Amino acid sequence: MAGAVVRERSSELYLRRLLAANDATQALQIATDHVAREIGCPVSWAGLVEGDYLVMGAHHGVESTEMAAAWRLKVGEGIGGRVALERRPQMSRDYRHDSRRVPLMKRLIDNEGILATLIVPILVADVTLGVLYAAHRQPYPWTDAEQVALEQIAHDLGVRLRQLDVDGRRQRLADEAEGRAEQAVRRLTTSARLANSFAQQTDPGVLLDVLARELGARVELREADGTLVRAGGESWPEGSPVSSPERTHFELPDCDGLTLDIVRPDRVDERDQSFEELSVALYRLQLLRASERERTTQRLRGDLFDDLLDGRISDPDSFRTRMVMIGVSPKPGARVLVAGLRHHPRDLAYSDSFERLLRSVIRGVVSVRRGDRLAAILPGGAPDDASLRAQLDDVRARAEGRWIVGLGRSCADLMDYSTSYDEARAACELALRGDVPGTVVTAHELGILGMASLPAAHLRTTVRDVLGRLLELDTERGTDLVPTLRAYLSHDRHLPDTAAALHVHYNTVRNRIARIEAVLDVDMRDVDDRFRLETAVRMQALSAALGHAG
Template structure:
């Protein structure tokens, strides 16, 4: 290899960009071929060849404005065919492109053009030009093609270097990001231990990782923290909360992509999940100990139903706000030490439930979509099991309507309490010693005709009771009679004098005379359907007033 060739290869190897490599090539062509001018044309996005490097040109117009479509002219054909092209008299060549004023201004009359290739495709051409006619020898062609070959090889090398550097920068960037994320995740794990609420845990995670964090049940976002949802269009990572909860945690990126497979993301997700589970269990324990949420549900003393739904979801009981019934169990199950086992049985049957002892009753809020009859059968089995285990007398359960909103739970509770009170009172007052059938162990407000009455204002209930039963209540209060008990028993036995007399332990005629006296006091006849309906309604209203603990349990007599 000549000294000039060695210098050329050295120049190529030290060229760090394609422009420098092309400049080394055109300088070598002029020196080795002894030609007047050389330039390179590179195919750009517009499909034309544009000058990137040149030597020997005398005008500034040609380097700035020369462009040639691939397939046109001598150089364009060399690029299109991938074969070296030559012209000894360019001015009279049939391949000449019309209006080539810039080449004419340079006085170029002969050209030799070799294609430049990289990665198997033509990327440009290498020109050798002469001002004046010239016959190109085989050695000239070999020299130009050799220069074009070496330049093409350098193109591929530079391309690989560029790609490698790009990949390296990408790997470095991801490594730095992973290291930063891992550090952030480590800080998050340490910081989460101090989060005293689920909301605080989500906000802390969003702040440390710069992500949007959502706690959702699929259809509703229960809690969120971090950037706004509309800003988060990138990838996401999620994990189910687990246990009895239907919630799941989702991390969403506002800017950089995240991958659920990235260790820092998995670490953050699992750390947050564990903390949320821990905090949820703590909230559940607090609820069992203090019953703040249940107290608000049973009394209806709250204004933000969505906040109640959110809190129920956070303690793993979202279905309570969507479909539930309240049941009230009498004092035997509430005051005994073994009641905890009964509650455990209830929770095994109804996984989403809340239990609370209120005075001498045990209140159960059961998440269920089953019919009243189905729930009644399951509760009957539970109390039957409890009776067998503890050898206690028959237990009574009152059940309210199905609640489909948080506010309806208070109504269901009042109905359950009224049904329980009426049924328990009837059992206590029974004097015939007969056992009630198992199906009667669970009584509902609907079956007793109490459903809907508990939603009426107490003042309206008292007024109706006073207008209908006032004389009987006054007679019992002033003379010590049991006329109200007679009315209840007589109506419960469907006006059957024999059954009423047997339960009250009175003579048949005594009951008949007493009923007649009561009809006179109330100015009605139990044989008339309207009068009987009024009396039955008033009796049930009075039972509701007694059950819900109304201040005016004893309704004053009418004036």
């Protein structure tokens, strides 16, 4: 009874808000938000009929910008297209086994993680205005009650859309589009050279230089926070006759927050402003084209991140521009994380769970799989170590599997990323081997800061020079001198604690230490001897964890 009262009040509130909507866009958004509340689903969206296609009208819970921008379904095709054509509800309980899907929508839906949908038409009399979706990110058994509720929401929405004169709005939009098309035709002669120049290039930096040359101005490409990515054209130094140049700011939609500033020595007339707008629009289209190509190539093959984490950066400025183009901003203070599973190392479902949670808890994380490990770049401006550790512990606790996380140093520039990665990987591998305690460990805590990025040959040589004779004895005679030395040093030379850790008698440890001192000709009381031994022991464990031969 109480649940029915709550639903009735929710429906009343929905109707009041719907009636208060000033335009179709607002009404669609109110409806999709209400679907999520009423049906109890995480995702909802509405598609409006425009000509022969359904286009995105509003959405709730959609995480992918590509889904929101590119969703476009032909009437009669796919599940939603059939709903619009046949004007009756349809559902899919598990998209993975549904043959009605179309390729483009399949990719968008899969990227969004949606596995089940319930779709009803938005009708006024016999006219289909659009379709309304409810969706889950897991297989879901839709009920008749849920279908009835969604149909009622769609019915109320259709009535309100008709009241708002959707058809008149479409006509006005068509008239405006026709007017813009006529203006574009008049500008075509002037813009042909620019368009032709753009068609010959895909490099964003070169495109910026072409734009600056054609406009006869300085053009600045910036990130959302104002950071300059690259500039084309000449600037005016302080003390020049141009004391305060005119600056025109342009947003670049769907370009990861990038903006464009055109800087001129004086104000331009209306005609030049129109040409600027068209030029920026052409630049944005080419930028999207280059960006999408870069995203697809780099994310499929991982070459960019491989180069970054392996330190293969020949031109830092060009490399940084490429990173920004795929939505990664290498800010100072970023850190590299490497995570691995104690069990199920090749189970992608476990990696998906950890990766998804990591991105939801720490915004701006970029991750890539490297073999059986997950490498991630934590953005600059991250919280202090204690807060970051708490966030990572939260991700570990909620993710499937027993995860171990290694953290590298904070990065000041691009060349630091490979060192941070080496340190994070070493810390992760040592923890996975059980050589060190803990589930979130740093290279600094392990005392291997700076060692992880040393060449394998250097590590092997140092270990052999210092511990070579002990390693030979352990191999040839089955002694445990190196493990004893490691335990002895880690317990601050305390014999009882060392004996307890090794599960041997106190005198056994004392005899082994005496033999180690004799074989290596060292004195455990000497600070310099202990430093060399501790360094070699850490290098030996690090080399073994990283899989170096020898």
